[in-house]
Amino acid sequence: MKVSIRRRALLTNGVLTVLLLGGAGLVYAQLGTDQAAGETAVRTVTAGRGSVTASVSASGAVESSRSRALSFGTSGTVEKIYVKAGDKVAKGDILARLDDAAAQESLTAAKAAYDGAVSDGTGTAQLYAAYIKARNAYREAQRTVAATVLKAPFKGTITAVNGSVGGTSTGNTQSGQGAGASTGFIELADTTKLQLVGTFTESDAGRLKKGRQATITFDALPGVTATGKVTQIEPVAATSENVVRYPVTITFTKVPDQVRLGQTATVEVVTGRAENVVTVPSTAISTSGGRTTVTVLRDGRQVRTPVEVGVQGAALTEITSGVSEGDEIVPPSTPSTGQGTGGGQRFGGGFPGGGRR
Structure with a gap:
């Protein structure tokens, strides 16, 4: 009786072992099938026809x-500023002026000396030399008076005023105004x-x-x-x-x-720009050792195919030889984005460029 019970237990355990082993085999076979299916699924894109734009x-x-940093042509004390930043001015408008009292006095004296030289005549070498000296001094005094007035050389907008009334102008820079040596008293831009x-x-x-x-x-x-x-x-x-x-x-x-x-x-x-040409995604193209290729799916096989390219954009590249419209291209492997594989996504048309030629 005990032998019979023991034999029955052995038979039962053997049957369970067979069932377990068979189940594991089925699971393994199913996993292997799924893995093989995953390995054979290939994501492709289709070479299309469209336009390609390359840019930098x-x-x-x-x-x-057209801008200018404007400064007075002589030194002096700023007497008046007529503009502020943002003002629009016309060519010839007065922007600022210096106190010109001393310059006017010098001009008056130079004019008197010049008039005297003209009256004396130029009959001798000495008189002629005196005339030339007086004339030049008078012209210089006129320029100094004119330099006390700052005018707009062209129509534009005041972008900065780097001085203030009562400040001192030294011609190209202003002291006590916080202006740098390369900064004009007034800056003007068109x-x-x-x-x-x-x-x-x-x-x-x-x-x-x-x-x-x-x-x-x-x-x-x-x-x-x-x-x-x-x-x-x-x-x-x-x-x-x-x-x-x-x-x-x-x-x-x-x-x-x-x-x-x-x-x-x-x-x-x-x-660069190309219209109505064969295009593939730029990311599908590989270049190594001076050789440019894409991977084409032909009869279920991935074939590395040499190509010649034309205009290269950020999204699309023109293919001049090696690939025809409708060919299935296998792009480099990328992490899954949730899109199906093997869908034959078609590329063509006016994708914006931004790459190179």
């Missing part, structure tokens, strides 16, 4: 392309003629040419856009943190009313 960009501050000087990397600057059109956006003015063109590419570079950059001047051709001097802006210059 830089940032800078808005400034006037706000209708604006520019931006951006510093472009060595490679980007090499793609720029004078006359290329530019688009300018402003950090503080969302949605506001100005247009411009490249007017100057400096031949000498500036190196900062081992990066070589070239200053490039962009002159505005259209200035929105909201734009002000000193605002931070970003300029984008189009360097």
Whole structure:
């Protein structure tokens, strides 16, 4: 009886072991199948047809392309200031003047001496020399009187007044006013003629040419856009943190009313454009050892295919040979974004550029 019970227990345990092993096998087989399916699923994008735009960009501050730091042409005490920052003035408007009492006295004396020399005549060498000396002194006295008046050399907006009534002007700088040696007594700018000087990397600057059109956006003015063109590419570079950059001047051709001097802006210059061409995502292209390739899915196999590229934008790149419209391209592996695999996402059309040619 005891033997029978023991035999029954052994049989039962054996059956349970077989069932457990069989279940584990099924689970393992299922996991292996799922893993294989995951390995064979390939995400692809389809080469399309559309337009590609390449561009380079830089940032800078808005400034006037016509500005001047104005100073009196002689020294003296500031008697009157007629303007303040923000005032608009016309060419020839008087901006400020010095006390000219001493200059006027000198002018009167010089005029009398000159009149006397004219009366004496120039019949001898001595009389002629006296006449020339008196004439030059009179002209210099006239210039000194004129230099006590500061006038606007062109139409514009006053951007700064760096002096005050009662202060002393020494011609190019003002003492006691807190102005630097390079600062004018009054600063004037033409706000209708604006520019931006951006510093472009060595490679980007090499793609720029004078006359290329530019688009300018402003950090503080969302949605506001100005247009411009490249007017100057400096031949000498500036190196900062081992990066070589070239200053490039962009002159505005259209200035929105909201734009002000000193605002931070970003300029984008189009360097290349291609229409109705075969395109693939720029991220799908690899370059190594001077060889440019993409991975094409052909009959379920991933084939590394050499290609020739044209205009290269930030989003899309033009393919001139090696890939045809409709080819399935396998981009480099990226973390899952929740989109399905193998969906054949098609790329083409006017994606914004921002890369290089």
